[in-house]
Amino acid sequence: DTAVSQTPKYLVTQMGNDKSIKCEQNLGHDTMYWYKQDSKKFLKIMFSYNNKELIINETVPNRFSPKSPDKAHLNLHINSLELGDSAVYFCASSLGATGGSAEAFFGQGTRLTVV
Amino acid sequence: DAKTTQPNSMESNEEEPVHLPCNHSTISGTDYIHWYRQLPSQGPEYVIHGLTSNVNNRMASLAIAEDRKSSTLILHRATLRDAAVYYCIPKSNAGGTSYGKLTFGQGTILTVHP
Numbered sequence: 095d096t097a098v099s100q101t102p103k104y105l106v107t108q109m110g111n112d113k114s115i116k117c118e119q120n121l122g123h124d125t126m127y128w129y130k131q132d133s134k135k136f137l138k139i140m141f142s143y144n145n146k147e148l149i150i151n152e153t154v155p156n157r158f159s160p161k162s163p164d165k166a167h168l169n170l171h172i173n174s175l176e177l178g179d180s181a182v183y184f185c186a187s188s189l190g191a192t193g194g195s196a197e198a199f200f201g202q203g204t205r206l207t208v209v
Numbered sequence: 210d211a212k213t214t215q216p217n218s219m220e221s222n223e224e225e226p227v228h229l230p231c232n233h234s235t236i237s238g239t240d241y242i243h244w245y246r247q248l249p250s251q252g253p254e255y256v257i258h259g260l261t262s263n264v265n266n267r268m269a270s271l272a273i274a275e276d277r278k279s280s281t282l283i284l285h286r287a288t289l290r291d292a293a294v295y296y297c298i299p300k301s302n303a304g305g306t307s308y309g310k311l312t313f314g315q316g317t318i319l320t321v322h323p
Binding site for chain 2: 098125127129135136137138139142144149150184186188190193194195196197198199200201202203
């Protein structure tokens with residue numbers, strides 16, 4: 095069983111379209127995240143949710159809207175896609191209550207290409 | 210967020226030990242030191258973490274300097290599968306907007322030769 099699974103794995107779409115990436119974790123964690131890895135391989139946090147509540151929003155354009163229907167799911171919806179949104183998006187989860195010692199589990203990533 | 214400095218790249222031969230250094234001189238007293246690695250075309254993978262004492266697990270060992278301003282990840286016998294980018298990340302124990310956040314630096318690209 096995959097601990098953190100993302101769908102789709104690859105997404106190619108045209109500029110201006112709206113797309114969603116889904117993430118599910120079966121680890122019983124209460125905190126989930128979205129990270130973005132750009133073409134230079136730099137990984138940066140975008141959002142985090144704890145118990146369905148938004149905790150971190152790292153100055154991401156409001157075209158990006160995360161939604162957490164329950165603790166096991168965190169989806170990422172992107173409106174009006176731009177060329178610069180092309181990147182690999184990683185979902186992750188951890189047990190928030192253990193604070194700084196919590197290890198995070200990452201999904202395999204969704205490679206988004208905007209043409 | 211504490212700043213980290215790691216070598217851009219390191220090389221090793223298979224079955225030899227590898228010591229990956231990291232400087233984190235601005236680390237907060239309550240920050241944990243985490244190491245993650247990212248294999249090609251995969252998501253980051255947790256390796257090990259520690260606070261003050263040295264730590265061992267099935268993947269690696271973590272040696273933490275007494276002043277906590279640096280640490281070293283030790284792979285006891287490198288394999289080809291260990292070729293990856295290794296990230297050293299001070300992780301806050303605080304809540305609020307630091308909650309669970311991992312701040313990735315550039316990492317060290319480890320190449321393992323057969």
